[in-house]
Amino acid sequence: MKKKILLAVALVVVVAAAVSAVVWGPFFKKGGDNVNSTSAKVDESKQFGFETLKINGAYVNTALFNEQYNAFYEKYKNNAEMLQKTDEERNDMFLDQLIEKVVMDDYFANKSNVKVSDEEVNAYVAKYVAPRYSGSEEQTTYFQSMGFANEEDMKNTIKDYLLKQQVYYAAATKAGLTLTDKERKDAYEEHKSYNKKVDLRNILVAINDKRTKEQAQELANTVYTKLKNGESFEALAKQYSDDSESKENGGQKKNVLPGNNETDYDNAVFKAEAGQLLEPIYLAKGYEIVKIEKVTDFYHPEEEYSQTVLVEKFLNSDKYKEWFESIKKDYQIEITDPAFNAYRSYKNKKYDEAAKYYETAYEKTKEINYINRACETYAEGKNWTELIRISQKGYKIKSDNVLFLVFEAKGLYNGGNKEEGLKKMQTALKKADKDIYFLGVIKNAYEELGLKDEAAKINVE
Template sequence: MTGKRKIAVIAGIAVLFVVIIIALVWGDNFFSGRDKPQEPKKDSSFEVLKINGSYVSSDIMKEESNKFYEKWKRNAEVLRMNEHERNDMLLDQVIERMLIEDYVNNKSGVTATDSEVEDYINRFIKLRYSGSSLGTFMSSQGYATEEDMKVGIKGYILRHKAIYKAAKEKNVTLTEQELDEGYEKHKIQNKKVDIKHIFISSKDRTQEEAKNLAEEIYSRLKNNEDFETLAKQYSDDEDTRESGGVIKELRAGFHEAIFDNAVFAAEAGQLLEPIEVARGYEIVFVDKATDFSRTRDEYAELLTVEKFVDSDMYAEWFEEYKQNYDIEITDPAMKAFRLFREEQYGEAGKSYEELYMAEKDVYYIERACEAYRLAENWTKLIEIGQLAINENPSNIEYYLYQAEGEFNGGDKDKAKGLLKEAEDKVGDNTYYLDLIQKMYINHGLNEEAQKITEKLKR
């Protein structure tokens, strides 16, 4: 299509969406479904997809392949997929990445200023990751310098704004309940605290005895007795007792929900009443609290984007948006699979037939037969079925395919002969006998079907 802008790809920006990418470069060990895929090869390159006349670069394909390899190399479900299923996932995800990046950077009209980037880093990165943990975070994201981090954060801000704009155009809204419940969890998950705690176990005392002791200690703390002294005397937490119950930079998720809900809702300087937990009671003093949560309005935008991306509305929006691009699959096998998936069975059959003629891979002739059957192109099904039988006479399914073609668009007597030949070949194989019987029944040959029933009873 003319007048369409060339897609701009900004390297180094992580994609907003979960990327499920497969690379052709992984080789037979991955595609054959063996237990452990090979790592992507360093010197591989491949061009299988054009968008608006330009190939998606090998660098992008390899970048996505590396991400996928690390994420899914031990996933049994993905390993069980065949080569063609995974390659089709590759196409969908690469297309989404390229088009979304073009939308964000060229079509959405959103911007991100340097001050917005600085504010984001100061509020949400440096508060969350202090000291050496900041370097660990940067390394995990592939940021060699703070300038690299600024580029990455700017990309994230742009994507967030762009997808939020699309969500609002699609009238995605939140209920007050969704926002209230989500924001409370968000605040708890985006806070770290320094605390002192005393754990009173109910292991060697009753729960009632544990409660009474915890309340006694709490009362003494309220009367300004030293927390660390009492922790060393009474706490049953062996890991922190000698330090006076001190825990630095505690995050939610390491204790029970009732503990987290109380501790991460507290302010610095607050002594909490005894918290009943599964194994006793916790007495907590919050020494320091660092909050890196969003404001309620900021969180509402995040939740709106999340709701949109996880909804059918996003899929509808993306399909509409995709119509603005010329997308061409240049790899023959990938193209054939995609045609079949999109129910363009006639074209898929033709593509698979051409692949078989070129490569003599039986998978392709099987797919050609199935595609022509679904296209109800009986002439081609008869032709390809006959070719398949000639070259692979032991495969019973080819007899069934050709017989289906003959029943619907050819010689019914020949169809019956093919089924009889198949019946003789399968012997007592109940799976194939059942398929043959169903075809007899579908075409009104009840007498032949009954003979199979009698054979199965023997």
């Protein structure tokens, strides 16, 4: 997933949780400490993330763990690629991101040796933020669009951005990363077009039940010609415009920002100069004629903005990964939750180690799925002795789960005791009765063991 550093006043913001959050304060908690005054009402030991991750000898705060997981969920809940992953894969990915966040937030706050003064923040606000609104109502709208609770929240976010920008830029240049002329130019043109507001007048010639697209285009061209010939925009707007918001005041609209209309509209309007009359712009709702009256820009100088672009390039490069790994070496990181450790061992093909972690996870949570995962893992590692043992344990815990009988049968058959393995398969078959799922599992098991004739006898349709 592409990372972006938070450009605090951008109109279109994509934030990577690992790099854009405001510094949290205390990231770690000692085991048993209350998170807040209400935590006594909740058994924290039952919460997701409790005593899961230690950094520098202290557990990551359970409240932070859950808050970050909720943010992770919200970010990826509609991502098709993420939805295809297993819970274990998602949790493992989340844990990596959480480790990165905690380490980097601590590094920024305590080890980067970079400070941002209130004067620097105020100067940034005066230059790039304040021009975006001319009154309290516009300020409130802007804060809401950016997710700022209030002015203090905005300034804290900007301070965080300025600090991280300095650190990342220094790391990027030290790593020898550069921008091509095309990367620099394309990014800056886009930045300029999205960091301005305009006062304008408009005339909308709508496409509707009484007017076809062709008729609307013809009328719009006629009005445009009248305007070019010097006729009053205000009078023509009152006569022809179908824009109910601006028609009666002569088409006047103030403080128009990009991002609220179609792309063709923004490309034309926010690249135009004050005093320019634009040819009719085709939109889904009709043809719109626009005259630019005033342009207020708040974009950064090209050289300054290029530093932000370089930082983004750095964050999505192998250079960043190398840099982060060098920082992470100074932190003692310990995953203490057996379920997280189990999957990490499994993906590294340390099957016996993974299976033992899964069994420990069961002892901790009493969730039978961990015994099932231990069975799968021993089977994948071809440790038939341990597969027999753990499957027998699973069957004792949950005797209605035919899967454990099938795992035991596989262990026996592959371990050399084929006769006992086949008997166990027959027991599983009787236990399954008419359950299509279990019958399918047994059929597949026969096929895995090379017993095609036995598999063919099982009807799962």
